[in-house]
Amino acid sequence: MIAALNKVVSFIEERLDEEIDVVELTRELGTTEYHLRRMFSSLAGMPLSEYIRRRRMTVAAAEVLAAGDLLGTAVRYGYGSTEALNRAFRAVHGISPAEARHHGGPLQSQPQLRFHLTVEGNAPMETRITDRPGFRLIGHSARVPLIHEGINQHIQAHIASLPELEHARLKSLSDAEPAGILQVSADVDPDYTEASELTYLHGVAVTETTPVPEDLSVIELPAGAWAVFRTQGPHPEALQSTWAATATEWFPSNPWRLRPGPSIVAVLDHAADFSTATTELWMPVERASHLS
Incomplete structure (x- = not known):
């Protein structure tokens, strides 16, 4: 996966002024767009689309300061108008192209990323792979924002x-x-963007033939493999730490990749105040042809 991500960065760098076809790139790398976006976001700390925008606006800033034609610059970097360029430029640099020309800055530069894998090996991950027939998740669902760290008050x-x-x-x-x-x-943004909406379901797993009460939401899951990570310790910190480690340590070191589907947390045991808990994190996976 690390080698694949570095190829993605090089691919982007060569095409900053062209249309970037991520789907075609993932096929060439022997992985999937879903897995690539999730791993990129987890390791880079930003969505792939955001990195592309930051790099484009970093390079475009030189043309803006050189008093180049703004419409030409906009079109060259994939924006259909000077207004669209203005919005993207302000989102990255905090000022408009006109202000940049007048004051010379300040400008926010996005360096070209380079991914490196460091595995300490001092915290083994307790993991098992299980093949499951198709089943259903049923329960009460709600749309909530994604929060990477700490307690999600909306879910609570x-x-x-x-x-x-x-x-x-x-x-x-x-x-x-x-x-x-x-x-x-479920329905999590592949880029795993903070504050993006997802579907949270509080419920249980049942077989495909189990009758489902009409008042409950249903998520149908096809047969497939699941990676199950066991966590124990402060809650939800231990669970969130393990979640992050799946991207930084486990997937780059194992011949599996994420497939589309929900992630599931089963709480096996917990303190009365839920300050600590033993959990299992279930993630849908498929075997990769190599470590991608």
Whole structure:
């Protein structure tokens, strides 16, 4: 994966003033756009689209300062008008092209990225791969913003809004792995952008033939492999740390890649105040032809 990401960076650099076809690139690299975007965002700390915009505006700034034709610069870097260029330029640099020309800056430069893999090996990840037949996730869903660190208050509010007896009813419906009450994140932005919306489902797993009450939302999952990461410690910090480590350590070192689908958290045990917990993080995966 690290080699593939560096090829992506080189590919982008050669085409800053051209249309960048990420789908075609992923085919050449033997991976998928979904996996590539998720890994890029996790390792770079920004979505792939944002990196492309920052690099384009870094290079375009030299033309702006040289008093080049703004419309020509806009078209060259994929923007249909000077207004669109102005918005992108301000989003990256914090000032307009006109202000940059008048004052000379300040300008925010985005260096060309270089990815390196460092595996310390001092914190082994407890992982298993399980092949599962098709199953369903059922429960109560809500649209919430993605939050990378700390407690997601929107998810907490959604769970708190459910009647106490509803948790017991959901648990009684569970008849498939992963067992028990589950925290499901679906429809997640492939770029994993902070504050982007996702579907959160508080529910359980059932077989494809289990009758589903009409008041519950349903997520249908096809047969496939899942990587299951066990975590233990402060909650949700330990879980979020493991989530990040899947991208920085596990996927680059193993012949698996993410496939589209929800991520599932099963809480196996927890303190009364939920300050600590033992969890399993389920991520849908497929075997890669090589470490990509």
